[in-house]
Amino acid sequence: MKYINEMFHFSHPQHKLKYHYSEVPFKCDGCKEVGIGSRYKCSGNSGGGGACDFDLHVHCALIPSPPTLLHPFYTKCSFQFLPRPPGTIPRYCNACERDVAGFVYHCRSCGFDLHPCCAKLPMVLQDGHVKLYLCRKVGTSCHRCGRKGGSWSYRSACKKYNFHVACVKEMLVENWHDIYFGHHGIAGGGGGSRMVDSRIIPSLNGGIQSYHNQKKSKGKVKKGCEMAGLALQFVVSAVLGDPTTLIAGVVGSLISK
Numbered sequence: 739m740k741y742i743n744e745m746f747h748f749s750h751p752q753h754k755l756k757y758h759y760s761e762v763p764f765k766c767d768g769c770k771e772v773g774i775g776s777r778y779k780c781s782g783n784s785g786g787g788g789a790c791d792f793d794l795h796v797h798c799a800l801i802p803s804p805p806t807l808l809h810p811f812y813t814k815c816s817f818q819f820l821p822r823p824p825g826t827i828p829r830y831c832n833a834c835e836r837d838v839a840g841f842v843y844h845c846r847s848c849g850f851d852l853h854p855c856c857a858k859l860p861m862v863l864q865d866g867h868v869k870l871y872l873c874r875k876v877g878t879s880c881h882r883c884g885r886k887g888g889s890w891s892y893r894s895a896c897k898k899y900n901f902h903v904a905c906v907k908e909m910l911v912e913n914w915h916d917i918y919f920g921h922h923g924i925a926g927g928g929g930g931s932r933m934v935d936s937r938i939i940p941s942l943n944g945g946i947q948s949y950h951n952q953k954k955s956k957g958k959v960k961k962g963c964e965m966a967g968l969a970l971q972f973v974v975s976a977v978l979g980d981p982t983t984l985i986a987g988v989v990g991s992l993i994s995k
């Protein structure tokens with residue numbers, strides 16, 4: 739994907755934001771969700787001001803003009819970009835079921851809300867081996883939680899592998915959030931990427947493990963596990979706002995061990 743290199747954004751008008759790619763997770767100052775890979779980062783200015791700790795998802799930085807969005811799952815809706823959720827009642831995202839605390843696409847007539855990254859989740863994630871389709875609701879149970887229905891899911895073409903967007907976020911994002919933002923681990927900047935590698939293992943194993951427990955047959959477990967892992971790596975990077983990020987490769991190589 740090709741992105742513009744730098745911009746001014748209304749949410750941080752004092753400094754230029756520059757495109758930046760890193761596998762170190764960040765907290766988006768627009769939607770308040772975690773991201774990885776591509777981002778727009780404060781670069782400070784030449785007048786002596788240093789860079790702030792300010793990052794935006796690409797989808798939070800590149801708001802369409804006019805700021806409206808149509809989504810194939812909600813054909814009657816017209817979503818309006820808002821810098822903060824409307825009203826005082828806590829709101830949640832219809833795609834991932836997490837709180838909406840910042841930037842949001844909101845439909846005034848039915849009250850639906852979508853995080854910018856959720857609104858832009860690709861309808862199909864594809865690689866040589868795996869093709870996953872975004873579904874609003876599926877009748878297959880999720881590999882993570884075992885539930886049917888619920889939030890949006892990615893489902894494999896064969897319909898055997900299914901992951902709630904919500905479950906993938908819960909599984910990874912909250913762990914990362916604690917690790918990075920709870921302990922200021924991100925302060926060191928780019929050097930943190932090794933840490934991602936070691937920390938991602940337990941959380942992903944947890945996800946795959948629950949899938950193991952559902953399947954009793956031994957021969958199928960291995961194959962299912964590999965496939966689920968492969969499927970999961972795509973979902974992870976897409977859910978974190980950048981389907982092109984190399985985290986997919988990192989995750990994949992860890993799972994295959």
Ligand SMILES: [Zn+2]
Pocket residue numbers: 766767768769770771794795797798841854855
């Ligand atoms: Zn964001």
Ligand SMILES: [Zn+2]
Pocket residue numbers: 750752753780781782788789790791792
């Ligand atoms: Zn700044």
Ligand SMILES: [Zn+2]
Pocket residue numbers: 812814815816845846847848849850
């Ligand atoms: Zn609507």
Ligand SMILES: [Zn+2]
Pocket residue numbers: 831832833834835836852853856
């Ligand atoms: Zn969401």
Ligand SMILES: [Zn+2]
Pocket residue numbers: 880881882883884885901902905
């Ligand atoms: Zn689930």
